[in-house]
Amino acid sequence: xxxxxxxxxxxxxxxxxxxxxxxxxxxxxxxxxxxxxxxxxxxxxxxxxxxxxxxxxxxxxxxxxxxxxxxxxxxxxxxxxxxxxxxxxxxxxxxxxxxxxxxxxxxxxxxxxxxxxxxxxxxxxxxxxxxxxxxxxxxxxxxxxxxxxxxxxxxxxxxxxxxxxxxxxxxxxxxxxxxxxxxxxxxxxxxxxxxxxxxxxxxxxxxxxxxxxxxxxxxxxxxxxxxxxxxxxxxxxxxxxxxxxxxxxxxxxxxxxxxxxxxxxxxxxxxxxxxxxxxxxxxxxxxxxxxxxxxxxxxxxxxxxxxxxxxxxxxxxxxxxxxxxxxxxxxxxxxxxxxxxxxxxxxxxxxxxxxxxxxxxxxxxxx
Numbered sequence: 540x541x542x543x544x545x546x547x548x549x550x551x552x553x554x555x556x557x558x559x560x561x562x563x564x565x566x567x568x569x570x571x572x573x574x575x576x577x578x579x580x581x582x583x584x585x586x587x588x589x590x591x592x593x594x595x596x597x598x599x600x601x602x603x604x605x606x607x608x609x610x611x612x613x614x615x616x617x618x619x620x621x622x623x624x625x626x627x628x629x630x631x632x633x634x635x636x637x638x639x640x641x642x643x644x645x646x647x648x649x650x651x652x653x654x655x656x657x658x659x660x661x662x663x664x665x666x667x668x669x670x671x672x673x674x675x676x677x678x679x680x681x682x683x684x685x686x687x688x689x690x691x692x693x694x695x696x697x698x699x700x701x702x703x704x705x706x707x708x709x710x711x712x713x714x715x716x717x718x719x720x721x722x723x724x725x726x727x728x729x730x731x732x733x734x735x736x737x738x739x740x741x742x743x744x745x746x747x748x749x750x751x752x753x754x755x756x757x758x759x760x761x762x763x764x765x766x767x768x769x770x771x772x773x774x775x776x777x778x779x780x781x782x783x784x785x786x787x788x789x790x791x792x793x794x795x796x797x798x799x800x801x802x803x804x805x806x807x808x809x810x811x812x813x814x815x816x817x818x819x820x821x822x823x824x825x826x827x828x829x830x831x832x833x834x835x836x837x838x839x840x841x842x843x844x845x846x847x848x849x850x851x852x853x854x855x856x857x858x859x860x861x862x863x864x865x866x867x868x869x870x871x872x873x874x875x876x877x878x879x880x881x882x883x884x885x886x887x888x889x890x891x892x893x894x895x896x897x898x899x900x901x902x903x904x905x906x
Contacts, residue, residue: 562885563601563872567653569893570605571782571819572731572753575660578827588632593825594639597658600824600868603893604649604659606687606752611669613692613849618669619676626662626683633660642684645906646897663687663752665732667698667717674716681724686904687752688721689729690714691737693764693851699737702763703851709736715744722747727903730774731819738770747903748778753819755789756806762853764788768810775811780899782819783807785862785870788851793858797865801877804891813887817895818874826866830859
């Protein structure tokens with residue numbers, strides 16, 4: 540399954556880079572975990588969910604579809620009620636912007652969104668806490684349109700251990716029941732943030748290929764939020780998908796760059812094969828405009844995450860949760876250019892930018 544990157548003469552590589560960058564508008568580009576939000580806006584219930592700037596920049600970026608996080612992740616809210624409410628609010632927001640957004644339920648919906656010039660919104664969870672102790676809730680959320688279900692966040696929950704749970708105990712019996720129910724409901728099982736045993740056990744248990752929608756490679760940068768070669772390899776061998784994020788965990792210093800993203804993608808491709816790797820940026824298309832002001836916001840956010848027990852090793856007040864030279868509406872074109880300059884063919888880059896996730900979605904969701 541290992542495929543070495545092709546080698547081009549410098550002139551050819553430059554031409555390939557320009558070609559790949561220019562084709563983004565024609566390609567299906569899928570962010571396996573991201574957001575449609577303006578990080579410059581103050582949060583609050585009265586803030587419009589999809590602002591004109593967000594919608595315009597998402598379209599300008601070439602983005603075809605994005606898995607957005609809805610529902611409970613942490614905090615004092617009741618997880619089930621909070622999750623249902625957020626789904627209803629997002630449904631209403633998409634209806635209000637139906638000329639530019641489309642709710643994604645099947646792989647065919649992604650293709651249609653591309654044909655219609657819309658951005659597809661994939662509903663996803665990043666914590667299984669809303670399941671309570673009732674596995675039948677999978678059917679409720681599947682009926683509401685949730686298509687990606689991440690079993691754990693960084694700590695342990697009732698399904699299994701997250702990446703920061705020191706015991707690394709793997710799936711619980713209830714977690715096994717939920718995985719089986721997700722398979723039956725055709726919902727994507729996402730092992731991002733999970734502990735190593737949880738990931739390996741879920742990949743072996745699942746009757747359907749599973750995914751790790753936003754991660755890095757621990758062999759490149761040894762931090763708990765990055766996945767081991769054993770996890771990445773098993774997911775690929777089972778036919779699944781691995782998305783590389785644009786996060787500080789890609790560099791031990793915490794100050795990751797676009798070249799770090801390329802290094803992690805390259806490792807994943809060499810380990811998993813070019814048919815199983817994509818991107819899950821864990822960020823928005825719209826960038827933060829005032830980074831100096833953001834420093835104080837970030838310091839508060841990190842303090843709150845640490846107090847809540849959901850922070851990951853490698854998060855610090857001086858580490859941005861994004862890549863400074865892969866920001867804004869040109870981020871996908873720039874990544875395509877860098878991959879082409881590395882020697883990747885346009886065919887391979889197109890797979891990484893979206894076709895591999897689309898194939899995985901077709902396998903799990905149908906359509």
